[in-house]
Amino acid sequence: MSPRVRADREVCIGAGNCVMTLPQVFDQDDDEGLVVVTDPDAQGQPDELLQRAVMMCPAGAITVESSPP
Amino acid sequence: MADVLTDRLPLFPFRSPDDDPFTPVTAADRRTLDGPVTRVRLPTGGWTWLVTRHADVKQMLRSDAFSADMSRPGFPLLRPLPPQTERNSQGTFIRMDGQAHLRLRKMLTAEFMIKNVRRIEPLIGTVVDDALDALQEAGPPADLVATFALPVPSLVICHLLGVPYADHAFFQQCSSVMLDEGADPLRVRDAATGLRAYLGGLIESKRAAPEPGDDLLGRLISERVRTGELEVGELVGMAVLLLIAGHETTANMIGLSVLLLLRRPDVWQRLATGDDETVDGIVEELLRYLTIVRTGLPRQAVRDVEIGGRLIRAGEPATALLSLANRDDDVFGDGAQFDPYRQAHQHLAFGFGVHQCIGQPLARAELRIALARLARRLPGLRVAADPAHLPKRDLSIVYGLAELPVTW
Numbered sequence: 445m446s447p448r449v450r451a452d453r454e455v456c457i458g459a460g461n462c463v464m465t466l467p468q469v470f471d472q473d474d475d476e477g478l479v480v481v482t483d484p485d486a487q488g489q490p491d492e493l494l495q496r497a498v499m500m501c502p503a504g505a506i507t508v509e510s511s512p513p
Numbered sequence: 514m515a516d517v518l519t520d521r522l523p524l525f526p527f528r529s530p531d532d533d534p535f536t537p538v539t540a541a542d543r544r545t546l547d548g549p550v551t552r553v554r555l556p557t558g559g560w561t562w563l564v565t566r567h568a569d570v571k572q573m574l575r576s577d578a579f580s581a582d583m584s585r586p587g588f589p590l591l592r593p594l595p596p597q598t599e600r601n602s603q604g605t606f607i608r609m610d611g612q613a614h615l616r617l618r619k620m621l622t623a624e625f626m627i628k629n630v631r632r633i634e635p636l637i638g639t640v641v642d643d644a645l646d647a648l649q650e651a652g653p654p655a656d657l658v659a660t661f662a663l664p665v666p667s668l669v670i671c672h673l674l675g676v677p678y679a680d681h682a683f684f685q686q687c688s689s690v691m692l693d694e695g696a697d698p699l700r701v702r703d704a705a706t707g708l709r710a711y712l713g714g715l716i717e718s719k720r721a722a723p724e725p726g727d728d729l730l731g732r733l734i735s736e737r738v739r740t741g742e743l744e745v746g747e748l749v750g751m752a753v754l755l756l757i758a759g760h761e762t763t764a765n766m767i768g769l770s771v772l773l774l775l776r777r778p779d780v781w782q783r784l785a786t787g788d789d790e791t792v793d794g795i796v797e798e799l800l801r802y803l804t805i806v807r808t809g810l811p812r813q814a815v816r817d818v819e820i821g822g823r824l825i826r827a828g829e830p831a832t833a834l835l836s837l838a839n840r841d842d843d844v845f846g847d848g849a850q851f852d853p854y855r856q857a858h859q860h861l862a863f864g865f866g867v868h869q870c871i872g873q874p875l876a877r878a879e880l881r882i883a884l885a886r887l888a889r890r891l892p893g894l895r896v897a898a899d900p901a902h903l904p905k906r907d908l909s910i911v912y913g914l915a916e917l918p919v920t921w
Contacts, residue, residue, distance in 0.1 A: 457615070458622030459869045465858075467627075475620030500859065502869035504575055 447484030448509050449494065455505040462497040462506055470497065470506075477507060519560050519674025525553035525832070526694075526808040528590060532901035534769060534914065535575035535806050535851070537836035550821040553832075556694075560755035561589035562831040563821065567841035567861065570833045574810065578818035579831065581811075581868060583608050585914040589811045589830035591694045591910075595702035604750020607868060614867065617751060620737055621871055624729055625672075633673065634902060637882045640668045645890045653920040654897045662767035662917070663760065665883050669875070670759030674752060675728025676715060684708060688757040695908035696810065705753070712752040716745060729755070758872060762805065763879045765906065770884060771800045772903070772917060773851065775896055778792070780853045785888035789881065795853045796880045801860035802851045804836040807912045812862055835861050891921045 449469055451462070458477040462470035469489055471480045486494060486508075494508045523545035527538045546553075549566040564573050573579060583594065584602070597854050602608070606617040623629065644661050651660075667685065671678040690704035716730060720738065725731035730752060737743035774781045784795055809832040814825045825831055839860045840848035846855075863870035870876065887894070897920040904915035 456712045457618060457867050457869070458626060459863075459871070460625075460627050460874055463627050464874070471629070472623070472626045475623060476619060477624070478619075496858065502575065502865045503867055 447481070449481050449486050450507045451476045451479040451481050451486050452505045452507075455503050457503045457505075459502050461500040461502065464494050465500060467498045469494070519549060519552075519554055519558075519690065522552050525555060525561065528907060529807070529905070529912070531905075534903070534905060534912075535773060535802070537804060537840075538834075543837075547821075548821075550823040550825075555589055555591065555830075557590045557593055559587075559589070559830070562825055562829060563809070563818070563834055564820055564831055565834045565837040566821055567838040567843075567844040567859070569862055570835065570838040571865050573812065573820050573833050574861075574864060574868070576818060576820075576866075577611070578640050578814055578825075579812035580815050581608055581612050581614075582610055582813075583811070585813055587828055587830060588813045589832055591808055591811075592696070592701075593698045595698040595705065601702075601705060602750070603744070604747035604752075605754060606751065607754055613801040614853045617743075617747065618867075618871060620733065620743065621729075621751070621755075624732075625637075625873075625875055627874045630878050633669075633875075634878055634882065636672060637665075637669055637879055638886070640665055640672075641883050641886050643653050644668075645886060649890070654918055655920075656785075656852055657771060657917040657919045658768045658914055659916070660888065661883070662771070663764040664766070665761035667760040667881055669879060670756060673729050673759070673875075674755060675719070675726050675730045676712070676752075676756060680711070683711065684756060685760070687711075688761055689906075689909070691757065692761060692910045693908055694910060701921055708753050708756075709749055712756065713745075713749045716748055716752065720745070755872070757911060758870070759875070762870075762872075763876050763883075763912045765805045765909075765911050766803060766876070766881055768914040768917050769803050769805065769879070769892070769912075771887070771919075772896065772900065772914060773799070773803070774884070774888070775894060776900075777851070777853075779890070781888050781892070781894075783853065784885055785892055787885070792881045792885045793877070794857070796877060796884070797857040797860065797886075798851065798853050798855055799880070800862040801839045801845065801857040804839045804862050805912045806862070806864075806910065808832075808870075808910055809834040809836070833861075833864075835864065894919055894921045 445488045456479040469486045475479050480486050498506050515774040527542040549658050550564050552560045553563045606614050640769050687704040687708040719725040725734040793888045814829050816827045818825050842848050906913045
């Protein structure tokens with residue numbers, strides 16, 4: 445199964461909105477400050493916050509598959 | 514002829530009423546706009562597409578169909594461009610596009626990320642406490658801008674960059690001229706040249722030292738300049754941007770926020786007693802409601818693009834009006850009202866797209882710590898002047914109060 449949460453480090457500009465929104469799922473690496481998905485399955489994380497991370501990303505670097513019904 | 518038509522367009526930028534710094538665009542000015550993406554006249558001649566809806570502003574600022582390069586012919590300018598040379602614009606990545614912009618920005622992202630800002634929160638706390646101690650020791654009345662709103666973020670950014678705060682009168686004067694749309698272009702050029710020369714000298718002395726120092730400029734010298742990745746002139750331009758953005762924005766947010774909060778004793782009380790999460794929520798709503806970059810973000814289309822149902826052609830200028838996007842009722846119900854309980858996180862006060870404010874975690878931490886500690890220390894703070902006649906920074910790219918006389 446492919447991961448539910450994906451982030452494109454080529455597109456990321458390190459604004460950190462995702463880390464502010466869901467620190468349980470997103471982080472920034474120490475060297476470049478770019479996005480790292482620490483919990484790609486994001487189990488138990490509210491859809492609302494995952495969607496918020498997608499919407500708030502200024503670079504459009506994050507994709508989240510909607511949770512299975 | 515286009516010029517004849519341009520004369521009939523509403524003149525931009527709009528101004529807040531003298532007695533109401535909380536209304537970024539008056540109802541009368543809004544009535545002159547004939548749609549969410551519409552043309553307005555610029556003070557430098559010509560016109561720009563004004564983009565005002567939240568969704569359209571996001572689309573525009575995220576799109577690579579627009580350039581942020583002010584030196585392009587036809588770029589929407591609010592004042593004539595000072596004479597530019599390649600040397601004095603080097604490193605100004607806020608005005609660059611594509612890979613050239615990303616190359617410089619990415620050298621800074623780790624410095625300003627949330628976890629690193631968290632490490633300097635104790636420093637911010639000390640700076641805030643020291644300013645409050647000095648304020649109390651001197652006793653009322655005081656100008657809160659000069660004694661608190663401006664020194665706190667100036668001290669913090671000086672510490673982060675490794676710039677001596679003792680020189681603050683000089684760089685604050687330079688930055689206020691550089692941000693003043695009403696300033697003569699030659700004065701702007703002199704201020705920019707002066708600030709570059711000052712920071713250039715500082716960077717040279719750090720380079721000459723055996724250890725460049727454990728601050729942002731020192732680290733960039735050891736990790737990027739000495740490795741040949743970054744030219745000294747580029748570092749100077751980056752330092753200018755960070756120094757200006759690092760104190761002007763937060764300073765104006767603090768001043769305007771206090772003026773607003775003192776009208777709302779209930780929110781002032783919540784600020785003093787609330788936990789970090791409560792204060793963070795209030796800060797987000799202040800950022801949305803006050804949107805201090807009121808003249809919008811200027812861009813120029815580099816290819817044809819549709820925004821909000823309008824075709825913007827290659828070469829045409831466009832301006833994203835953050836202040837109206839942040840009051841878009843479709844996203845923020847009753848957007849003209851300040852509501853500290855609302856979910857304001859989708860605001861665009863820091864911009865959007867690849868140029869979104871790199872220092873936003875720092876700005877948020879400074880605002881949370883400064884406002885909460887001020888409310889705790891001086892719960893009885895009140896404005897000591899007629900609030901309707903406070904001097905504003907009306908012609909500044911960063912809007913705010915020039916003074917805020919207070920007593921307690």
